[in-house]
């Protein structure tokens with residue numbers, strides 16, 4: 001008897017199948033029936049079915065969606081009353097930025113270091129309508145800020161490990177929460193944020209640079225208008241040398257209490273995924289039409305930080321606690337496969353000497369390729385070479401989306417000294433809240449971008465084994481409508497001042 005499609009299989013599989021069939025005639029008839037019906041058509045499929053090793057799923061779903069926050073519009077707010085927590089490098093810029101957006105009132109600011117608050121408030125002392133209360137009384141003073149009943153939005157600029165706890169607490173106290181990236185530390189954190197946002201119907205936004213502006217906005221618009229055909233592959237990265245004498249190794253100008261050095265000495269994988277994955281995810285309609293299925297991740301060894309820290313510790317006891325740490329490898333490369341069979345590569349390196357900006361974000365489709373966020377961005381539509389500068393420029397002009405044009409127009413009306421603090425995403429966050437519009441990125445997007453850190457850490461620890469990406473939308477990704485309204489079909493009415 002000849003079994004179609006089984007003839008060329010490995011001997012082991014054939015024997016195993018025959019034994020099974022001999023032992024159980026009913027199974028045999030069933031199997032033969034499947035073969036006859038063409039359900040099992042070839043050896044490769046059988047071998048695949050037998051040998052396929054599925055991705056590990058160490059983070060199984062722990063939550064069922066209670067309410068879909070994708071596309072959710074909260075009641076509109078004429079004035080957005082803001083509390084800012086963490087007034088360091090980023091937080092002090094946000095203090096200035098919020099005074100430059102129409103319809104914002106800064107009600108409160110908080111930091112464990114009072115002098116940081118004083119300095120930031122001095123920088124806005126001449127600006128009317130902002131007389132914030134300061135909270136500087138210890139590690140938990142931010143709770144008092146969140147408990148106030150005259151704040152609509154809590155904006156979080158603290159070290160990473162506090163982001164989820166503060167965002168959850170803020171939503172529990174009826175505030176929208178927006179956090180500097182990453183918004184979550186662990187997969188448990190991600191689910192906590194999702195569950196709290198769904199239950200409280202409060203926005204929870206991860207403030208990633210995203211596709212609000214620049215070449216990534218143009219790339220998104222071109223993809224949506226079909227210029228690159230079907231998207232096949234995308235790349236993004238965070239490559240920014242921070243392990244240097246200004247940031248990681250500097251007790252004065254660096255991160256408060258060396259928090260970012262600590263992060264790099266205790267974890268591995270891609271620690272700052274949000275920056276790099278966001279625009280690629282939006283180009284691929286992740287969480288609204290496609291979904292991340294699984295990823296693999298590997299890291300190089302650390303070739304620089306450990307050595308530098310040992311040198312520093314020789315002369316300064318402050319660095320001694322770090323001297324024997326095993327630092328995260330210089331380069332991490334993570335590759336994601338989506339349910340629709342597309343791939344994305346995300347890189348992270350903050351400790352190799354490389355100039356900045358040096359990011360190589362790209363999108364590759366059936367109709368061409370766009371290397372954007374690059375010092376010399378380029379477009380090609382076939383293998384013959386990149387388009388000439390003139391043709392490139394005319395495409396950029398044609399596909400610059402309305403969101404970007406509107407922001408540039410508003411910023412152009414500001415005085416020189418007030419320009420550059422507000423980022424397009426800050427403006428659009430407030431604009432959406434004031435117009436009662438869904439935010440550009442839902443809680444599901446924000447936590448997904450952050451979750452890649454934990455998942456890449458798991459994969460690195462397991463020699464690059466593949467790991468399932470949790471579906472934070474609980475299946476709603478198949479029907480969710482797109483965010484990132486780059487065409488600015490609604491809103492855009494909030495001015496910069």
Ligand SMILES: NC(=O)c1ccc[n+]([C@@H]2O[C@H](COP(=O)([O-])OP(=O)(O)OC[C@H]3O[C@@H](n4cnc5c(N)ncnc54)[C@H](O)[C@@H]3O)[C@@H](O)[C@H]2O)c1
Nearest residue numbers: 086087088089090091111112139157158159180181255256
């Ligand atoms: N989007 C961007 O371009 C961008 C740029 C820089 C930083 N960031 C992000 O912003 C966040 C802050 O980074 P940074 O560079 O401002 O760091 P930083 O160390 O300069 O500031 C953190 C601040 O949080 C304060 N803080 C610490 N514990 C606190 C607590 N319990 N309560 C209140 N305040 C507390 C610190 O005193 C410090 O002032 C990080 O998530 C970082 O990744 C984003």
